[in-house]
Amino acid sequence: MEYRESSQKLDGVLERRSDMTKQIGIVGVSPEGASLCYQQLFRHAAVNLEPHMHPAVCVHNIPLAQYVDAVRRDDWRQVAVLMRDSAERLASIGAEFCFTPDNAVQHAVQLAEVSCPIPWLKMTSAVADRIEADSRTVIGVIGTKYVTSGSAYQTDLGVKGIKLVRPDEDDSAMLDRIIFDELVFGIVREESRQLILDVIGRLGAKGCEGVILGCSEAPLMVTPDNCDLPIYNASDIMAEQAIRFAMAD
Numbered sequence: 001m002e003y004r005e006s007s008q009k010l011d012g013v014l015e016r017r018s019d020m021t022k023q024i025g026i027v028g029v030s031p032e033g034a035s036l037c038y039q040q041l042f043r044h045a046a047v048n049l050e051p052h053m054h055p056a057v058c059v060h061n062i063p064l065a066q067y068v069d070a071v072r073r074d075d076w077r078q079v080a081v082l083m084r085d086s087a088e089r090l091a092s093i094g095a096e097f098c099f100t101p102d103n104a105v106q107h108a109v110q111l112a113e114v115s116c117p118i119p120w121l122k123m124t125s126a127v128a129d130r131i132e133a134d135s136r137t138v139i140g141v142i143g144t145k146y147v148t149s150g151s152a153y154q155t156d157l158g159v160k161g162i163k164l165v166r167p168d169e170d171d172s173a174m175l176d177r178i179i180f181d182e183l184v185f186g187i188v189r190e191e192s193r194q195l196i197l198d199v200i201g202r203l204g205a206k207g208c209e210g211v212i213l214g215c216s217e218a219p220l221m222v223t224p225d226n227c228d229l230p231i232y233n234a235s236d237i238m239a240e241q242a243i244r245f246a247m248a249d
Contacts, residue, residue, distance in 0.1 A: 025095030033216025
């Protein structure tokens with residue numbers, strides 16, 4: 001009898017949770033980045049929802065090597081196929097919308113949306129909205145060379161009149177090496193941390209009013225405590241927007 005009553009109470013809690021929030025799907029690309037974003041989601045849930053009333057979250061990833069191969073071939077259609085495959089699998093287990101915290105594949109979000117059974121949230125749009133809300137007009141970015149030399153953020157920032165400043169070629173190559181050789185494996189070296197902070201310092205010297213952490217693993221290295229510029233942590237901004245979207249009617 002006691003077990004039955006406890007089970008009924010649990011069913012009631014789960015039903016209220018389902019009524020309160022939409023189920024969130026994370027399309028993982030870099031496992032380290034996806035796991036950090038998973039934590040960020042629940043930190044924002046703790047602030048925005050009642051205690052312990054966390055949203056249902058599911059994650060699916062395809063091996064990172066498949067993404068890296070497609071991006072290096074500049075095959076964004078294949079990147080979108082991989083992302084849509086994850087989104088479809090997430091939808092099949094209840095996800096009502098999805099997003100990816102990976103910066104390098106943001107180019108392919110619009111392609112992945114085509115014929116997808118659930119809507120996508122776009123991280124670059126969320127970041128641009130936050131920067132605009134802070135009235136900043138010149139912003140730097142760090143990330144892999146696919147982010148720093150590509151147009152992942154350029155369009156969303158440009159339409160808001162925000163100038164994007166990129167690291168120079170040598171700095172971009174160094175960031176790319178640190179990310180792919182260390183951060184995607186969760187490796188944090190103090191000498192690499194200082195190199196990244198030095199890059200951010202040079203962006204500040206170019207007039208940047210803040211910096212986008214355009215790498216989902218960058219928070220392992222760069223924090224508000226050790227960075228001289230205001231930080232726009234892209235995956236954390238996306239996590240907050242995802243919680244708010246999950247809460248919306």
